[in-house]
Amino acid sequence: MKQLFKKWNQISLVMQIAIGLIIGILLALLVPEGAKPLVILGSLFVxxxxxIAPILVLFLVMSAIAQHKKGHQTNMRSIIVLYLxxxxxxxxxxxxVSFIFPVNITLVKGAEDLTAPGGVVEVLKTLLMNVVDNPVKxxxxANYIGILAWALVLGYALKSASDTTKTFITNFSDAVSKxxxxxxxxxxxxxxxxxxxxxATNGIESLLSYGKLLAVLIGCxxxxxLVVNPIIVYANIRQNPYPLVLTCIKESGITAFxxxxxxxxxxxxxxxxxxLGLDKDTYSVSIPLGATVNMAGAAVTISVLTLAAVHTLNIHVDIATAIILSVLSAVCAAGASGVAGGSLLLIPVACSLFGIPNDVAMQVVGVGFIIGVLQDSFETAINSSTDVLFTATAEFRKRRKEGKKISIPKAS
Known part of the structure; x- marks a missing residue:
């Protein structure tokens, strides 16, 4: 048994996850009833x-700000620009894509008991209120905007603290990281x-009737x-972007999926x-911030499902309105919570742009929940892996301008 554990630990984490994935699929298909008790393993892991994540963010950011030396530059401005x-x-x-491949959907019930935001102003107001949320609450x-805000304030307040206090916070931060x-x-x-x-819970049958919608959604x-993000990365680091893109997908996207x-x-x-050897002072802030506002996958979901409703109801859309929708979906996506299905409740806000009633919009949300097993998995994989991608891109861009060599470790 000891030898078996030793050999297992020699295998890379990505390969270990792939093995777990294959075993999970086989057990779910071959012995579904016998495999059901193993579901608890997934719940425990998540x-x-x-x-641990809220505590990690609080102490990492506090430590980074408290220990921050004057004159040490971070890349937060560049990262935020890349996020947006x-x-x-x-x-x-x-x-x-939704105009090139218009999709009609069968509207369903099932989301009537959910409450969607009343508009973009309400979304932005919620974001601002989260900033001043009670720190314990x-x-x-897991309100990361609030955690970040309090961590920044506490870290700044601790800049004048004794070295012993700063060392304690750093040690605690390292312990949480371990x-x-x-x-x-x-x-x-x-x-x-x-x-x-x-x-076991969702199966495949419920997704088949929404094949075209899923094809457009996942295709986007x-x-x-594989195209847009690599272009952004290349424009910044001026070298082949795919090693970095694929590393982020393998080591972040798979888990997020x-x-x-x-x-x-x-x-x-x-x-x-x-x-990846990135600056801890930067990524300790940019990663939790990205989990809240960097939502490319959510922007895709909101745009595709909104336009699916538009095409279903035969509503005419001009170019100006389409551009406004692109901006609106980005703003709404930034207001989506970093939890499963967080983007779906922002769809009614986008639907309101076309005068679609809230009761119809909530039926679209119901469709979103039906396809959520795939939609939300792909969406989260993009959202989360891109947090690392853009954080690394900003730092590698800085190194390129300083004439330093950019080295991207391969996925393990």
Whole structure:
């Protein structure tokens, strides 16, 4: 048994996850009833990630700000620009593709008991209120905007603290990071449980009637990941972008695909940033911020499902309105929560642009929940892996301008 564990630990984490994925699929298909108890492994894994992530963010950011030396430059401005640009372009791609391949959908019930925001102003107001949320409540509810705000304030206040206090915070931050590494070690078992749950609970049959919608939705996401994002990366680092793109997909996107939560994937992204050799002062802020506002996948979902409703109702859309929708989907996406299905409740806001009644818009949300097993998985994989991609891109761009060599480690 000891030799078996030794050989297992010699295998890369990505390969371990792939093995867990294959075993999960086989068990779910061959012995579905016998595999059901293993679903708890997925719940435990996601639960552990979600539990540790708020504490990790709080202490990492506090430590980074408190220890920050005057004159040390971070890349936060460049990263935020990349976040906004990536989200807008994703929404624009979805709008264009939806016009080239218009989709009609069968509206369904099932989301009537959910409450959607009343408009963009309400979305932005919620974001601002999250900034001043009670710090304990922010940690409890995994409100990362609030956690970031309080961590920044506390870190700044601690800049004049004694070295002993700063060392304590840094040691605590390192201890939490080590706990995260322990949790990630169980990723193969967690992914196996999540796969079994996904297949056993949702199946494939419910998705078949929405094949064309899923093809447009997932096709847009693949285009963003494999074409749009690489162009953005190349424009900044001036070298082949695909090693970095594929590394982010393998080591962040795969895990995010199954956890279906950008918030739960924060620890995974932090670990990847460390492996890429990025500045801890920067990524300790940019990664949790990205889990809240960098939502390219959500922009695609909002645009595609909104225009599917538009085509179904035979509403005419001019070019100006299409451009406004691209901007609106990006703004709404930034207001989507980093949890499973967070973007779907922003669809009524976009539908209101075309005068679509809220009761009809909520039926579109119902469609979103039906295809959510795939839609939300792909969406989260793009959202979360892009957080690392753009954080690394900004830093590598800085190194290129300084004449330093850019080295991108291959996925393990």
């Amino acid at each position: 639960g552990a990630l979600k539990a 640009l990536g989200t807008f372009l994703a929404g624009a791609v979805a709008v264009i 922010a940690i409890y509810n 706990m995260v590494a322990w949790v990630i070690k169980f990723a193969p078992l967690g992914i196996m449980g999540l796969v079994i749950e996904s297949i 996401m693949f285009f963003v990941v 199954f956890t279906r939560s950008s918030a739960a994937n924060i620890p995974v992204n932090m670990k990847l940033c460390d492996k």
